Amino acid sequence: MHQRWDVEGSSRAALRSDYVHRMSLHNLTRPPALSPGDTVGICTPSVPAHTRFRAKYLHGVEVLRSMGFSVVEGPLTARAVSRGHRAGTPRERAAELNALFADPQVRAIICTIGGANSSSLVPYLDFEQIRAQPKVFCGYSDVTSLHLALMRHAGLSTFYGPAVMPSFGEWPDVLPETKASFLDAVTRTSPSPRSLVPPTRWSNHFRDAAGDAWRTEPRQFQDNPGWRVVHPGEAEGSALVVNLNTLRSNAGTPEFPDMQGAVLFIEDMSTGPALAERGFRHLAAMGVFEQVAAVVWGKVEFRSQPDAPDTLEALLLEAIGRVPDIPVVTDFDCCHTVPMLTLAQGVPVRVHAPANGFANITVLEPMVSVPS
Numbered sequence: 001m002h003q004r005w006d007v008e009g010s011s012r013a014a015l016r017s018d019y020v021h022r023m024s025l026h027n028l029t030r031p032p033a034l035s036p037g038d039t040v041g042i043c044t045p046s047v048p049a050h051t052r053f054r055a056k057y058l059h060g061v062e063v064l065r066s067m068g069f070s071v072v073e074g075p076l077t078a079r080a081v082s083r084g085h086r087a088g089t090p091r092e093r094a095a096e097l098n099a100l101f102a103d104p105q106v107r108a109i110i111c112t113i114g115g116a117n118s119s120s121l122v123p124y125l126d127f128e129q130i131r132a133q134p135k136v137f138c139g140y141s142d143v144t145s146l147h148l149a150l151m152r153h154a155g156l157s158t159f160y161g162p163a164v165m166p167s168f169g170e171w172p173d174v175l176p177e178t179k180a181s182f183l184d185a186v187t188r189t190s191p192s193p194r195s196l197v198p199p200t201r202w203s204n205h206f207r208d209a210a211g212d213a214w215r216t217e218p219r220q221f222q223d224n225p226g227w228r229v230v231h232p233g234e235a236e237g238s239a240l241v242v243n244l245n246t247l248r249s250n251a252g253t254p255e256f257p258d259m260q261g262a263v264l265f266i267e268d269m270s271t272g273p274a275l276a277e278r279g280f281r282h283l284a285a286m287g288v289f290e291q292v293a294a295v296v297w298g299k300v301e302f303r304s305q306p307d308a309p310d311t312l313e314a315l316l317l318e319a320i321g322r323v324p325d326i327p328v329v330t331d332f333d334c335c336h337t338v339p340m341l342t343l344a345q346g347v348p349v350r351v352h353a354p355a356n357g358f359a360n361i362t363v364l365e366p367m368v369s370v371p372s
Helices: 011-019 054-066 075-079 090-102 118-124 127-132 141-154 164-168 176-187 244-249 273-285 312-320
Strands: 039-043 070-073 106-111 136-139 194-196 228-231 233-243 262-267 294-298 328-332 348-353 360-363
Touching: 039 075, 039 090, 054 070, 054 164, 070 075, 075 090, 090 106, 090 118, 090 127, 106 164, 118 141, 118 244, 127 141, 136 141, 136 176, 141 233, 141 244, 228 312, 233 244, 233 294, 244 262, 244 273, 273 312, 294 312, 294 348, 312 328, 328 348
Parallel strands: 039 070, 039 106, 106 136, 233 262, 262 294, 294 328
Antiparallel strands: 194 360, 228 328, 233 348, 348 360
């Protein structure tokens, strides 16, 4: 029987009692691989940036089309309306996502951007319908709340990866490293393991999309030598890729994941020593670092107090404390900086972090399934 969760009544209690133990990070359903010509749907689960920075949004849509995809907007996104900090009410935003998952022509769903309120959709999502029609779902940052909900309640492996505006909307084209990683993740069904390759360059150069800077200022890049080893070791586990701030906002909810044996990839858009210490200590107090097999910390886009005596890496090790040795790696490129790698939730990965040198991360299985 169809069931739609609703905040009126006992839906949250039902989520806790009926669903909280059903889905595991280690046995998620991988959606069918994409092919040229497939239809990509666009949803706006939080901030209506596609209305405020219209030119950048429309450019991102055209870039997706140039990659060989047919593109359709969800009904709310197509209306291009704004309710201040959000694109619509929680019901309206959830209805858009439900409609895209229910549409048999739509093979993938990509978010316009993040924001702060994707979690508001969760009580209204049709998880039974989503489970019945698994498809690629991609986004990052605040979209972490939807990743967690879709994993926990629909058993779906989603993709922490590029969004329409900040990624595909890059001028004059999506960065080749971002594009290659995304296509590799959502189209490759070969069973052979693949090594994730650090881009040779990276950027946190802010170019304002309110005017023309996003397409008139040449992007400034820095060299990217590789992913730094903070604590050596080797581990295998299921990938869990999250935004730290959004993960913590899900603490105490049915959506907070079981991290036993996971390789935890965490990132934050903006942080410094004070906020990082608070975030890392929160995870430590919840026992996260005693459960995970490895920790991989992403690059920070806006880093406050860069000259502070305590580095973020030192604070992370301090928070991990006296637990069994696990590899700890930093400067990973699945985060708010560009280029951005794409990684599927729950896919088995291996982290090799030698005492001397840079870390290697290997994806051990396909991130998508062979289409029927």
